[in-house]
Amino acid sequence: MAGGRLTFGLRGCGRVLRARLGRERDRTAGRGLRADRVHPAPRDLPARRRSRRRPPRPAPRAPDRVLRLAATDPVLRPLLLVVAVVAGFVLPVMSLGLPLLARSHGWSASSVGLVIGCTAASSLLVTLAAARFGTFARPALAAVGCFVAALGITALAFAPSVALAAAAAFLQGIGVALFTSHLNPLFVAATPPTQLTRLQSVLALSQTIPLLITTPLLSTLATHSIPLALTTAAATTAAAGLLLGSQPSGLGN
Numbered sequence: 001m002a003g004g005r006l007t008f009g010l011r012g013c014g015r016v017l018r019a020r021l022g023r024e025r026d027r028t029a030g031r032g033l034r035a036d037r038v039h040p041a042p043r044d045l046p047a048r049r050r051s052r053r054r055p056p057r058p059a060p061r062a063p064d065r066v067l068r069l070a071a072t073d074p075v076l077r078p079l080l081l082v083v084a085v086v087a088g089f090v091l092p093v094m095s096l097g098l099p100l101l102a103r104s105h106g107w108s109a110s111s112v113g114l115v116i117g118c119t120a121a122s123s124l125l126v127t128l129a130a131a132r133f134g135t136f137a138r139p140a141l142a143a144v145g146c147f148v149a150a151l152g153i154t155a156l157a158f159a160p161s162v163a164l165a166a167a168a169a170f171l172q173g174i175g176v177a178l179f180t181s182h183l184n185p186l187f188v189a190a191t192p193p194t195q196l197t198r199l200q201s202v203l204a205l206s207q208t209i210p211l212l213i214t215t216p217l218l219s220t221l222a223t224h225s226i227p228l229a230l231t232t233a234a235a236t237t238a239a240a241g242l243l244l245g246s247q248p249s250g251l252g253n
Contacts, residue, residue, distance in 0.1 A: 066202060075186075075190035076187070080202065080206045082244045083206050084207070085239070085243075087210060088211055089233040091207075092214060092215050094119060096229075098169075101159075111162040114162065118167070118173065119169040119173035121170065122177065125174075126181060130181040135181050136182060139186065139245060142186065144178060145181075146237050146238060146240050146244065148171060148172075148178060150234040150235070150237040151234075152169065152173070153231075153233055153237065155167070155168035183244075
């Protein structure tokens, strides 16, 4: 009897639980149906409304923005152009023109080293003076450096002796150091702070890429006449100085 009562009691509890669970399920289904009627699912939205949603346009990449800034900015564009011209025609003077000139005059390797050392010494002196007394963000001062460098290259082209070649190289080093030390403040002042690192890379490229063109050009000229190649480099450097000097005096402000 006790076992039969327990079985009957369990069956009765099961019926009660099933009835309650059924009512809760029906109530939950009713709430979900009402919620669907008030807030339809995204799949039920009209096709026209979904078609109006367009994906956002991708933002331009950082290199594209930097190159566009360097090509369109009224201050950075002439500065980078002048740097490209000066680097393209001044750097090959010591790496290409001087060895050819020394071979034509019969100078020794130690003499060539002396001439190159004079260029480095004068550049060091100007750099130390700039570090001690400071520089000015004025295009005219950087243009003076171009003219002094052009004068030194011209004197080097027609130097008959090692001593005169060393003096010409010393003068060229002064001009190049004047140009670089007074151009850098102009470039930094014209560069947005958030793009300084990337534009420094563009500045490095503007000094390297022109060498791919100017070095073969000056080599071709040097096969005909070494003074012709050097005077061409000097004239182009002076022209870059004229371009830089024609810029407004408040270019870097």
